[in-house]
Amino acid sequence: MAQIGQILVDVPTMQTNDPYSYAIPTELEHQVQVGMRVIVPFGRGHRLVDGVVVGLSDVTNFDGQLKPIETVLDLAPVLNSELRQLADWLATTTYAFRITCIQTMLPNLLKTQPKRQVWPTTTLSDAEMATYFPEGAPRDFDATKLDEQTVAGLLKLQRAGKVEVVYQVKNQAAAKTTTGITPALPPTKLNEIREAVSQRAPKQADLLAYLAQMPADKVIAQSEARKQANVSAAVMTTAAEKGWLTRSTLEVYRDPFHQPVTPTKPLHLNAEQQVAVSAITTAIDEQQAENFLVEGVTGSGKTEVYLQSIAIALEQGRTALMLVPEIALTPQMVNRVKARFGQRVAVLHSGLSKGEQYDEWRRIDRGEATVVVGARSAVFAPVENLGIIIMDEEHESSYKQDENPRYHARDVALWRGEFNHCPVVLGSATPSLETRARAAKGLYTRLVLPKRAKAQAMPTVHVVDMREQMKIQGDSDFSEPLMTAIKERLDRHEQIVLMLNRRGYSSFVMCRDCGFVLKCPNCDISLTLHMDTHSMKCHYCGHEEAIPHVCPNCHSKKIRYYGTGTQKVQQALEQRLPDAKILRMDVDSTRRKGAHERLLRQFGEHKADILLGTQMIAKGLDFPNVTLVGVLNADTALGLPDFRASERTFQLLTQVSGRAGRASKPGEVYIQTFNPDHYAIQLAQKQDYERFFVTEMHMRHQGSYPPYYFAVQLTASHEEEAVAAKAMFQIVEALKQGLSPQAIILGPTPKAIARVKRKYYYQVVIKYKHEPKLRAVLEQIRQAAQAPARRGLTVTIDSEPMSFM
Numbered sequence: 001m002a003q004i005g006q007i008l009v010d011v012p013t014m015q016t017n018d019p020y021s022y023a024i025p026t027e028l029e030h031q032v033q034v035g036m037r038v039i040v041p042f043g044r045g046h047r048l049v050d051g052v053v054v055g056l057s058d059v060t061n062f063d064g065q066l067k068p069i070e071t072v073l074d075l076a077p078v079l080n081s082e083l084r085q086l087a088d089w090l091a092t093t094t095y096a097f098r099i100t101c102i103q104t105m106l107p108n109l110l111k112t113q114p115k116r117q118v119w120p121t122t123t124l125s126d127a128e129m130a131t132y133f134p135e136g137a138p139r140d141f142d143a144t145k146l147d148e149q150t151v152a153g154l155l156k157l158q159r160a161g162k163v164e165v166v167y168q169v170k171n172q173a174a175a176k177t178t179t180g181i182t183p184a185l186p187p188t189k190l191n192e193i194r195e196a197v198s199q200r201a202p203k204q205a206d207l208l209a210y211l212a213q214m215p216a217d218k219v220i221a222q223s224e225a226r227k228q229a230n231v232s233a234a235v236m237t238t239a240a241e242k243g244w245l246t247r248s249t250l251e252v253y254r255d256p257f258h259q260p261v262t263p264t265k266p267l268h269l270n271a272e273q274q275v276a277v278s279a280i281t282t283a284i285d286e287q288q289a290e291n292f293l294v295e296g297v298t299g300s301g302k303t304e305v306y307l308q309s310i311a312i313a314l315e316q317g318r319t320a321l322m323l324v325p326e327i328a329l330t331p332q333m334v335n336r337v338k339a340r341f342g343q344r345v346a347v348l349h350s351g352l353s354k355g356e357q358y359d360e361w362r363r364i365d366r367g368e369a370t371v372v373v374g375a376r377s378a379v380f381a382p383v384e385n386l387g388i389i390i391m392d393e394e395h396e397s398s399y400k401q402d403e404n405p406r407y408h409a410r411d412v413a414l415w416r417g418e419f420n421h422c423p424v425v426l427g428s429a430t431p432s433l434e435t436r437a438r439a440a441k442g443l444y445t446r447l448v449l450p451k452r453a454k455a456q457a458m459p460t461v462h463v464v465d466m467r468e469q470m471k472i473q474g475d476s477d478f479s480e481p482l483m484t485a486i487k488e489r490l491d492r493h494e495q496i497v498l499m500l501n502r503r504g505y506s507s508f509v510m511c512r513d514c515g516f517v518l519k520c521p522n523c524d525i526s527l528t529l530h531m532d533t534h535s536m537k538c539h540y541c542g543h544e545e546a547i548p549h550v551c552p553n554c555h556s557k558k559i560r561y562y563g564t565g566t567q568k569v570q571q572a573l574e575q576r577l578p579d580a581k582i583l584r585m586d587v588d589s590t591r592r593k594g595a596h597e598r599l600l601r602q603f604g605e606h607k608a609d610i611l612l613g614t615q616m617i618a619k620g621l622d623f624p625n626v627t628l629v630g631v632l633n634a635d636t637a638l639g640l641p642d643f644r645a646s647e648r649t650f651q652l653l654t655q656v657s658g659r660a661g662r663a664s665k666p667g668e669v670y671i672q673t674f675n676p677d678h679y680a681i682q683l684a685q686k687q688d689y690e691r692f693f694v695t696e697m698h699m700r701h702q703g704s705y706p707p708y709y710f711a712v713q714l715t716a717s718h719e720e721e722a723v724a725a726k727a728m729f730q731i732v733e734a735l736k737q738g739l740s741p742q743a744i745i746l747g748p749t750p751k752a753i754a755r756v757k758r759k760y761y762y763q764v765v766i767k768y769k770h771e772p773k774l775r776a777v778l779e780q781i782r783q784a785a786q787a788p789a790r791r792g793l794t795v796t797i798d799s800e801p802m803s804f805m
């Protein structure tokens, strides 16, 4: 009997978790392996599609004539057995398709069809060379163009460890410089010229407007300026010739993680750290899949516990995986790992090019890198023989993917810990309620680091009642106590971190006469004013338009800007504190590769006094000279209609407060709020996580929310509101019929932002404790959503969503 392959195929709109049977051509028999990717003919048209081999057998229950697979895409499996089992588990628990899960696990380069070459890895015999490398090594490898005999022969050589396939990555040596531009005339002059040319050369006018708002001393990359002003290279050249701008050479920074770091030695642990490391060491030694929660206040030395635990695993000849929320935001953490483990470290993150990412992936796959550091998707790194998995800042919402498969990296980490018989260490100063609740139930071993590592005091936190401040000094972004504290620090040459969780200049513009608010044409949200680009922007779909000077509704000129963003605060600070040097860190100022690291490095070198930013500055930063943290508006998250609003607020305030006074000088924090009596704010002031946990658990219990209940959120979206709504009503009907009366079904309701990118969103949330039929019901809903009659309708299923909005 010939061999038969079970193949998962990738055909959008016809996804299924059941593999199809294909015959393996005689030539390739016993050469094709599970975990390899293949090309197979599909459907009546015999269209060629990609697939993955998930099983091999000698029999099939399909009694027709089996189609043969066309050829193989790889000479070796791309997924090992652990990752294949993980993919199946992921598909089941996240209601995603197996093929989607497999693709999520692979590095981006493998998802494209790059050029591939076969290289000999040992000396081949003359006969082998003559047969397989008639024109010398390496040779191009594209199995679709080779006869089966050659493919079969190459597969045999690969299995014998004599050849390997290498993906060709275009080697773009990092350009170190690029062209920069600076305005050559003052803004008034530029605006004069703009008015003169606006009729006959609108593009030139656009560029002039852009130049007029650029700070006089700023150099910006020409490519970036072109993007922002939306003009061609020719317009740039014209402008240079006319003397509107000057061109210069601008330095481009290289990937910071390639920079050498100074090696460090393990620190002498304090008593609590010692207890933690010993407990984790025992689990590593005994190959126990024990899970730990390291609950340590900010600055308590959690990182040192991680590093010394990793060292233990490596000593035993095992490997380590360390997850961090967002690599770009935590360059210090990556450097600390590299400083301890050097060349053994591989870093996986989205800032790498496809080629760089693939290089790191291969170093891991080959066992050259034994410590892997990365963000969410690094949890799928093909490290074998794991001895420890660490997840820093385990409460961070970026660990949950918000597209299919909607997995949480924590769940994957726990699965892999179980599989590899190794401990999983979850660390945070403010653990998620779920995690802390599991520790309370005894599912995780809790290790507490109650004080800062070098016995520094925790910062003193003041809550400023902005309702009172409004009465004293009107509408200002800075309370009097915070401003006084800032000036004190500037006098003492100490540094300041200020957080405002809103980017842009003003959050909306409104007409004073008719109340008209400028909204996005594609989304149900107001447009934000941006001064850097001189435009109105939608933060959801990227729509951009000119700033209105008359009301589009009533033609009144009384257009006013409301609400504060980081750009406006930066301007206000520059006016009030002309001698202070300010760095702004938000999505807009960090678009360019390496921008985060550059800003943080400048701040670390004390080239600036104030670091002003959105929540991206709250995490992980360890700057000894920062003695003051100001939160300009603590209420942004609190106002959201979501069960996690208090938790998020408490976590953010505690994290950002933890940036102050980390070294010898004591730290101070000012939290400005309109809700000074809210428990999340009061307990953040006391930095009392345990009290917060108890209080919040009580609230969750009262409201029947997670972690007392499990939750699933379903969303239907369509360009026509009625279609989305109707689909959701049908889904709710199916749920009511299929589930027990104990399941709580909330909805259908429009989502908090009902329309995004021209699509209407309707949702339902199911809260439940025990629903044996839930999986089957959701499976049916998922299959029904693929019906051809449902074109344009998207139904998503999110198990344990990060929010109910």
Ligand code: ADP
Binding pocket: 267, 268, 269, 270, 273, 296, 297, 298, 299, 300, 301, 302, 303, 304, 453, 454, 622
């Ligand atoms: P966390 O990750 O808990 O916020 P860190 O690991 O950043 O804390 O530690 C805070 C500071 O304390 C760092 O500068 C670190 O080098 C230092 N530190 C940690 N453990 C020790 C120790 N055992 N002895 C001396 N310094 C330590």
Ligand code: ZN
Binding pocket: 511, 512, 513, 514, 515, 516, 551, 552, 553, 554, 555, 556
């Ligand atoms: Zn109006």
Ligand code: ZN
Binding pocket: 520, 521, 522, 523, 538, 539, 540, 541, 542, 543, 757
């Ligand atoms: Zn929009």
